[in-house]
Amino acid sequence: MSAVAAPPAGTAVPDVGTARFGSTLTGTGRMVRFILRRDRVRIFWWTFSIVAFYLYFMAALGTFDAEAMAGRAALMETPSGIAMGGPGYGVEDYTPERAVANEGITWWVIALGVMSILHMVRHTRTEEESSRSELVRANAVGRHAPAVAAIATLALVNAFIAVVSGAILVAMGGEYVTVADSFGLTVGVALASMVFGLVAFVFAQLTAHGRGAIGLSMAVLGAAFFARAAGDMIETHGSPLSWVSAFAWAQQMRPFVDLTWWPALLSLTAIVLLLLLGSFLASRRDFGGGMLAERAGQAEAASSLAGPIALAWRQQRWALFWSALGLGLLWFASGTMLPDISGLMSDMVESNPMIGALFGDDPEGFTAAFLGIMLLYGMLCVAAYAIVMGGRGKAEESAGRAELVLARPVARSTWYGAQLLVAGIGTVVLAVVTVYSMWAGGAAAGEDFFSFGDYTEVLWPYIPAVLCFLGFTATMYAWFPQHAGLAWILLAYSFGIGMFGALLENLPEEANYANPLYWLPEPFAESPEASHVIGLGLAVVVLFALAFIGFRRRDIPAV
Amino acid sequence: MTTTSSGVPAIEIAGLDKSFGSVKALDGLDLTVRTGEVAGFLGPNGAGKSTTIRVLLGLLRSDAGVARMFGRDVWRDAVELHKHITYVPGDVSLWPNLTGGECIDYLTRLRGGADTRALRARRAELLERFELDPRKKARTYSKGNRQKVALVAAFLSDAELYILDEPTAGLDPLMESVFTDYVREAKDAGRSVLLSSHILSEVEKVCDTVTIIRNGTAVEHGTLDELRHLTRSNVTAVVGEDPAVLAGLGAVNGLQVMAHDGGTRIAFDADNADIADVLKAVTALDVQSITVTPPSLEELFMRHYGDVIEADEVVADEAAGDEPPADRAARRAARRAAKKAGVR
Numbered sequence: 089m090s091a092v093a094a095p096p097a098g099t100a101v102p103d104v105g106t107a108r109f110g111s112t113l114t115g116t117g118r119m120v121r122f123i124l125r126r127d128r129v130r131i132f133w134w135t136f137s138i139v140a141f142y143l144y145f146m147a148a149l150g151t152f153d154a155e156a157m158a159g160r161a162a163l164m165e166t167p168s169g170i171a172m173g174g175p176g177y178g179v180e181d182y183t184p185e186r187a188v189a190n191e192g193i194t195w196w197v198i199a200l201g202v203m204s205i206l207h208m209v210r211h212t213r214t215e216e217e218s219s220r221s222e223l224v225r226a227n228a229v230g231r232h233a234p235a236v237a238a239i240a241t242l243a244l245v246n247a248f249i250a251v252v253s254g255a256i257l258v259a260m261g262g263e264y265v266t267v268a269d270s271f272g273l274t275v276g277v278a279l280a281s282m283v284f285g286l287v288a289f290v291f292a293q294l295t296a297h298g299r300g301a302i303g304l305s306m307a308v309l310g311a312a313f314f315a316r317a318a319g320d321m322i323e324t325h326g327s328p329l330s331w332v333s334a335f336a337w338a339q340q341m342r343p344f345v346d347l348t349w350w351p352a353l354l355s356l357t358a359i360v361l362l363l364l365l366g367s368f369l370a371s372r373r374d375f376g377g378g379m380l381a382e383r384a385g386q387a388e389a390a391s392s393l394a395g396p397i398a399l400a401w402r403q404q405r406w407a408l409f410w411s412a413l414g415l416g417l418l419w420f421a422s423g424t425m426l427p428d429i430s431g432l433m434s435d436m437v438e439s440n441p442m443i444g445a446l447f448g449d450d451p452e453g454f455t456a457a458f459l460g461i462m463l464l465y466g467m468l469c470v471a472a473y474a475i476v477m478g479g480r481g482k483a484e485e486s487a488g489r490a491e492l493v494l495a496r497p498v499a500r501s502t503w504y505g506a507q508l509l510v511a512g513i514g515t516v517v518l519a520v521v522t523v524y525s526m527w528a529g530g531a532a533a534g535e536d537f538f539s540f541g542d543y544t545e546v547l548w549p550y551i552p553a554v555l556c557f558l559g560f561t562a563t564m565y566a567w568f569p570q571h572a573g574l575a576w577i578l579l580a581y582s583f584g585i586g587m588f589g590a591l592l593e594n595l596p597e598e599a600n601y602a603n604p605l606y607w608l609p610e611p612f613a614e615s616p617e618a619s620h621v622i623g624l625g626l627a628v629v630v631l632f633a634l635a636f637i638g639f640r641r642r643d644i645p646a647v
Numbered sequence: 648m649t650t651t652s653s654g655v656p657a658i659e660i661a662g663l664d665k666s667f668g669s670v671k672a673l674d675g676l677d678l679t680v681r682t683g684e685v686a687g688f689l690g691p692n693g694a695g696k697s698t699t700i701r702v703l704l705g706l707l708r709s710d711a712g713v714a715r716m717f718g719r720d721v722w723r724d725a726v727e728l729h730k731h732i733t734y735v736p737g738d739v740s741l742w743p744n745l746t747g748g749e750c751i752d753y754l755t756r757l758r759g760g761a762d763t764r765a766l767r768a769r770r771a772e773l774l775e776r777f778e779l780d781p782r783k784k785a786r787t788y789s790k791g792n793r794q795k796v797a798l799v800a801a802f803l804s805d806a807e808l809y810i811l812d813e814p815t816a817g818l819d820p821l822m823e824s825v826f827t828d829y830v831r832e833a834k835d836a837g838r839s840v841l842l843s844s845h846i847l848s849e850v851e852k853v854c855d856t857v858t859i860i861r862n863g864t865a866v867e868h869g870t871l872d873e874l875r876h877l878t879r880s881n882v883t884a885v886v887g888e889d890p891a892v893l894a895g896l897g898a899v900n901g902l903q904v905m906a907h908d909g910g911t912r913i914a915f916d917a918d919n920a921d922i923a924d925v926l927k928a929v930t931a932l933d934v935q936s937i938t939v940t941p942p943s944l945e946e947l948f949m950r951h952y953g954d955v956i957e958a959d960e961v962v963a964d965e966a967a968g969d970e971p972p973a974d975r976a977a978r979r980a981a982r983r984a985a986k987k988a989g990v991r
Contacts, residue, residue: 217786384782384783385745385746385748385749385783387748387782388749389748389749389753391762393749393756394753399753402744487740488738488740489741491736492740492797493754493757494704494706495729495733495810496729496733496734496754496757496758497726497729497757497758498757499725499726641708642708643701643708644701644707
């Protein structure tokens, strides 16, 4: 039938000539319900983890007596305390709730900021990229409905977490914990988190791919973290540089010290401006299109791209590079603070013997203890890298790419071994970078208690320990591919027990055994126990052997 | 491994079972592909075609039964066997950050073998025939282009057995015919091919034998000629006399009678074994015109899946408002006949 032919009599012509105002938002409500349903498990775990963090932080600080709080407050005035903690409101009279506000906000903004970025990109650019959104948009769904629904659900989730966490604070707090302060804290965090969500919304309009949008948004989150930390180091309670960062907008509300609401307006203003910018960009681009163009690549593969190891390296090298650079800088910066910390502690021990009793009275011992905490954080980051990279095989399998390779004359163990080998090398490289960055930072700032050789001695027992995390991930993926994500439980458990285990007096010693880091010596203080290190090495061997056995016998793709 | 003269089948599957939880994907499947044969593997989505192929590739482990390629066990000897086969999945997924050309080279190098000048020439030829730009990142390729990448990589490898799982999904008709050319070329070179498809014309064009699978069981197997012989030819004629006499013949199935200018139009299916008697009876009726057509693969297929297809098409019919009602009725009647024939 030609285009101009009249429709046969009796054919109904839909009335499409009367588009109404607001029709680009048609279907937003249904999409909101759909996103909430699709993400219900994810939302539950995010809320649960954040609330558990509040609970645990409050409970842990509740066990501190006045001296311990004073010591903690002193630490929070060091550059490292400012970087890892906050601007230092209330340190003159440090109480558990003030510590929660001063030190916790940074971490909640990071955690929820990451959640917001992932949520926003998942429901906008990634949907478009996968063409799922094409299916949705072909229905009676307005042009802007998916993005608006993503923003609305993100606001709902952040609000929900803020309300539950605020209620937890009120319920757990002592007599000085007011309702206004509690919700001032959680609302400030929620707004800062929304700012990063909307940064991701803007980048999702610019890049053609979800991964690009996530990367750029995370870079903004990282820059905001460093700007706030540096700004607060320049001047107590914040310099103009601090105020550039959304982290500061939550912290400067000063909950539990001197609650002020106006900094929340900065977050709100940023949210509105980013929303306008994102909408402006969204209205001016094509469906599926980005504004940053894709370059043409190689017509032929370099001769080095032969075999699964070469490909796994190509898949992982940029992640390794960025992780090494980011963590290297972070630990170098932390290392430069070591002399300050030991100097500060020496002064404090001189003036207050109580602190000496708590933290030891020789500056070398104190530096060692502080380095121990840095190493715990650092190695948990390395373990997280191991778990992410150990999961790359699963991504290859569920996308169908593993099948393409395994249908060629490539043994399963070769393919899986390549994934794990590259992940393992990356993990070791990151552990090396972490430890030597701390050394380099310390050395650059004139810290002279420990030599390069001391750091080397501390480093090597960590290598089997972090490889345990990779081995555990690999085993979970090989045997329980549907539940490979449970490998994160080992990290959460090791973190929890490593940070707070000492506070739980009734905890039996055996509960520590599954934490690979438990078997390591006190860094810079003890020599490694040969049997422990050999045991860790054996655990690595057994875990990898189990992984290979499991992977060889199961169906691919797993169903 | 020498294959062509040994008489060992390229693919030999007998009594193959595979369950996923409570779902039985393969239920005693039998399938044989002789060397040098192009075998069509037919069935709608969910019939078990891809599961069979994944078992052959050693990706899935069967629960029971035999699955061999060139006489060797597909699970135990997977890697050795894969040196002699090549595979194209129905939905190709590529490494998003590699270009199409890089994906092709990577997959080719996994087979080992030197990067010869002849190989490069063939690569260039395949890229040109399939009209594929190898410089684009795989993440920007459409489904059809990803499919082409896998096809180029497959035809670039000098395999003895091609396992193709709905390989032309997403290709346009021009590219489909390029694909058919390469399958014919492989056949002429004495290679074996297992072509899983639901594009019947494609199978009819290139396949020597056909296996139809339903719910994990092979329901029909043979050469196209054999299958046709087992079934019925479709007879349409315009006759001057009353065709009622035909209804009494046992070999005549699904007789339809319609008024026609100056006579009566009849259509029915005739058992091939009794076609001579049937034609005698028809010619006695003052034939004005007659056509006898062998059953198409589509009709064979519909005999096994007619109930499924009919349910779908009734919906389609209702949507097709501009079709003359008479044609529609005739088509429905033909389909009913086909179905009846299927359940005889």
